[in-house]
Amino acid sequence: MRKKKEKGLYLSDRPPLTPLKAVLLTISYILLFIYVFVILWPLAQIVFSSFNGSQDQYIRIGGTYEFSLKHFKYLFEETYFLNWVVNTIVIAVATALLTLLFVSFTGYAYSRYRFKGRKASLMAIMLIQTIPSFVGIVAYYTMHSIIAAVIPGFSRQMFLVLIYAGGGIASNTFILKGYIDSISTELDDAARIDGCGNLQVYRLIIMPIVRPMLAIIALWSFIGPFLDYMLPSILLSDPKQYTLATGLYTLITDVRNMHQPVFAAGGLLTALPIIILFIALQNQLVSGLASGAVKG
């Protein structure tokens, strides 16, 4: 009854559409659909191919379709896929944790403390960011051999973690500092009076407020090792030590060992850990927690 009454009413907050606007709107929708198609179609091909038993070496578009899990089977039985997964996850988790830990300290310190060389070092960090990481390859080798000489168990993978985390710490320090800057320092003062020391101020007050940002930083640093092909391919020599990106790449580099559908299957599985983490962090990513701290 009530519904019917409202039918004739114009409830939108926007002004009614004119014919010209309607045309423009249609065009934008068409453009958006094209955009979506461009993105989704290759993805769809990957999904189809990885389950298509009638394809062998190459992914072909069209042709017969026959549902099968043989590519996955190949992946698990004929390659070091499980090793790669474990390697990548270990590296990714270590990178994320290391980045989070350090960025917490550096971001908080740069935001809250005035010390000598604060501006200069911040500038330096920013400038160093502009140098691409592969420039340092020679340095990486030398550094690794030096460190490995001192600490025998220091593997190439650990070194990879350090490189990823190092880059992440630098850029994320900026982001986190900016975020913490926007939190009123009176909160710190209040906490100090309430009995917190410096670290407690961060752990009990600042960290919960910047949690959405920390979640994003964690997600990014976690994803990094999944996407990077170059550094592991240079630094790691044993196929068992490969990460997913380098490992899967071996399936499509060589004509004799060409397994494009297997590569697709591997790619599909690669997405899983990232998706799982994303879902796990979803609640943390909801921002807006900082509101209501001060007057308004």
Next chain:
Amino acid sequence: MKIELNNIGKKYEGRENFTIRNIDLEIDDKDFCVILGPSGCGKSTLLRMIAGLTSITEGDLYFGGKRMNSVEPKDRDIAMVFQSYALYPHMTVYENMAFSLKMRKERKSVIHERVLEAAELLKITDYLYSKPSEISGGQRQRVALGRAIVRKAGVFLMDEPLSNLDAKLREHMRVELVRLHQSLDTTSIYVTHDQTEAMTMATKIVLLDQGKVQQVGPPTLFYEKPANLFVAGFIGSPTMNIFNGEIKEGNFHSLEEDFVIEPKESDRELLKPFEGKKVAMGIRSERFIAGEAEKNAINVKVDVIEMLGKEQLLYCQFPNGKECVISEPGYFEYAVDEDHNFHLDLDGLHFFDAETTERIN
């Protein structure tokens, strides 16, 4: 707890001059001390030094005889309400209030009891489990108070806690705060730039300007005997009328407005050293008496009338254009552009040395 400030000064890093300096102050136990001053005069700086949030550049701070300069804020036995409330946004109202007790590792039952007690006192029991973002500004202000109350600290510091409330609520909270202060039995230090708040709440006012203490004392002293021209102009609404003049043969001769005042005998004595010198005379709006008189009289034109009901404020002009404010009972009849005669109540005159701006009588 008795608080003593001994020649306290603060210089911020990277600033040329001291923000405040040479502050000597004694705040007695159970005083409600209001630090008053225009914006930017260093009130918050002083309060934060007392709280230990800002370092003390020079001088000594004593709480009950103990030197506090390098004691951590948490060990000073203070509670503070901030200008922006500074509630922890990720905690509920209850957690906000319980936080300081939790940090001190109080027993859960004690915490619960104290929080509920404070919540009842402040009438915030209904939203104990809401987040600060879900309650109104006035409620947040109460929570901020509550967070300070639960600590049962010896010193209660407040930095303009009412500045963000609407007029009605502010009036109400003024009374509440005084009541709270009395029931808590603590020493309170309250920062504000609003002279009404200072006059109504304080047992002791400290008026700061340009980093110096201009006057210290109970509110009535500020109104009746302002120590210098700044205090005279800052305290009281409407602002005190100030006339520049000269002392000739013991009488005050206005320089521009062309009237002569014969001060009362006791003032005459004090004005003797100023014979021939420049002096400023102040008079509050209610010290003008309507009607003609032989001596101490002025004639002005009414320019604007502000009717407040019980009284009316007449903004008048001297022939030379100088303005003065006169208040008269609301039932007197005045009209704009009329000329009127008034004479001055000799008991309500304030004389200031024009050079040093210090009070003479």
